[in-house]
Amino acid sequence: MQHSHNGNVVNGSMVWSPVKSLWWSAMVGVALVGGWFTFSWAALVLFLATTGTVLLFGHSLGSHRKLIHDSFACPKWLEYLLVYTGVQVGLSGPLGLLAQHDLRDHAQRQPDCHDYLRHGRSFWKDGWWQLHCELRLDHPPRLAVPAHIAQDRFYRFLERTWMLQQLPPALLLYALGGWPFVIWGVCARIGAGVTGHWLIGYFAHNHGAMAHTVEGAAVQGHNVALASLLTMGESWHNNHHAYPGSARLGLYPGEWDPGWWVLVLLQRAGLAWNFRLPADCPPRAELRVHAALPIALPQAHKSWRATVGAIATASRQLLARRGQLVLEGPFVLLSEQAAHCLAGAGVQAQRTPLRSRLSFDHGGQTVRGLPALLIAVGTRNAFTAAAALVLLPLATLCELARSQVDA
Ligand SMILES: [Zn+2]
Ligand SMILES: [Zn+2]
Numbered sequence: 001m002q003h004s005h006n007g008n009v010v011n012g013s014m015v016w017s018p019v020k021s022l023w024w025s026a027m028v029g030v031a032l033v034g035g036w037f038t039f040s041w042a043a044l045v046l047f048l049a050t051t052g053t054v055l056l057f058g059h060s061l062g063s064h065r066k067l068i069h070d071s072f073a074c075p076k077w078l079e080y081l082l083v084y085t086g087v088q089v090g091l092s093g094p095l096g097l098l099a100q101h102d103l104r105d106h107a108q109r110q111p112d113c114h115d116y117l118r119h120g121r122s123f124w125k126d127g128w129w130q131l132h133c134e135l136r137l138d139h140p141p142r143l144a145v146p147a148h149i150a151q152d153r154f155y156r157f158l159e160r161t162w163m164l165q166q167l168p169p170a171l172l173l174y175a176l177g178g179w180p181f182v183i184w185g186v187c188a189r190i191g192a193g194v195t196g197h198w199l200i201g202y203f204a205h206n207h208g209a210m211a212h213t214v215e216g217a218a219v220q221g222h223n224v225a226l227a228s229l230l231t232m233g234e235s236w237h238n239n240h241h242a243y244p245g246s247a248r249l250g251l252y253p254g255e256w257d258p259g260w261w262v263l264v265l266l267q268r269a270g271l272a273w274n275f276r277l278p279a280d281c282p283p284r285a286e287l288r289v290h291a292a293l294p295i296a297l298p299q300a301h302k303s304w305r306a307t308v309g310a311i312a313t314a315s316r317q318l319l320a321r322r323g324q325l326v327l328e329g330p331f332v333l334l335s336e337q338a339a340h341c342l343a344g345a346g347v348q349a350q351r352t353p354l355r356s357r358l359s360f361d362h363g364g365q366t367v368r369g370l371p372a373l374l375i376a377v378g379t380r381n382a383f384t385a386a387a388a389l390v391l392l393p394l395a396t397l398c399e400l401a402r403s404q405v406d407a
Helices: 018-037 041-068 076-087 094-109 123-132 153-161 164-203 237-242 258-268 304-319 336-343 369-378 382-405
Strands: 002-005 012-016 133-137 142-144 212-214 287-289 325-329 347-351 359-362 365-368
Touching: 018 123, 018 133, 018 164, 041 076, 041 094, 041 164, 041 258, 076 094, 076 153, 094 142, 094 153, 123 133, 123 164, 153 164, 212 237, 304 359, 304 365, 304 369, 304 382, 325 336, 325 369, 336 347, 336 369, 359 369, 365 369, 365 382, 369 382
Parallel strands: 325 347
Antiparallel strands: 002 142, 012 133, 212 287, 325 359, 359 365
16 A cells, blocks of 8 residues: 555544444344344354454454455465455455555554544544444545556456345345345444454454554554454454554464464465465664563474374363372463362462463373363362363364464
């Protein structure tokens, strides 16, 4: 994005945007009323699955990390598929989304900008503005969209027809499950996606931890830890303000970033490469890094057999109450107190920021992640031991998948 001239991002007026307002109101209205009368567990599962898919593959990977920031490379067909999935979120077309994002990025880095561009008003006022209105700047900066995107025929087609692009999935879902599937798989999905996008935007510019400061900027980004899984890693927004071009958003130990995990899996499959990371971003004189922690260090890759072996040995001995257990980790999403409450008095929870994952050492081996937590809880009494044993196979599977992306 180059600026042909700077313009002014402070002065402007808010006007009601009929298209934006009616689109959101219609989706949320149908979802609330129609969703009430057509509820079924199948429809709910469909809603969760389609919403998760469009947010992960579409919004996070397609629209944001690829189209807007070009933070990784992939085959053209995959780029188109991811961006098409991103259009399914229902926010706007790809070119419109790119323009909005770049205006915000540019404005938030200036010494001052309009409250709309930095989510600077009260919660309800911001909601009204972001979901129903648009900002007309008196002298908008001219921000050029890269020609290869602006001229792309597929993206121009999607830009003209982004609302109509909800028809193919709607027809398919109607054929599969009638109106309930359309209401839950299209209207509720769009309502939740668009509302969620605003909520995260609001909180990520007003509340949450900060590991970096961009000096002289109109607004700072904040890390909204609780929303990291729901947003597929997008809520590490303080990290994003610091390194806008990084393909990885969760940078520090304990910062879950599902979008990054999937990128690593795509890389393993030969479908993504040339990831840009903080170290590859151009140095910025205005950036202050407060966190003393290193960017999560790569861990020695363990074989599947070693992981399963360590979990089996540790669970056998600890469930038989032999040996002490010290649970270590960054304790970001699960606090030390919470871990202590779950696992009981026999387990010590120790904050060790240099460990990027929840883990304990046992018999010369390290057990990480969910299995580590389950075994710790299992040492409490016979009942928790039984529950831990039942859940261990599933937790081990999760850990095996996770160990593949930890490199
Ligand atoms: Zn921001
Ligand atoms: Zn961005």
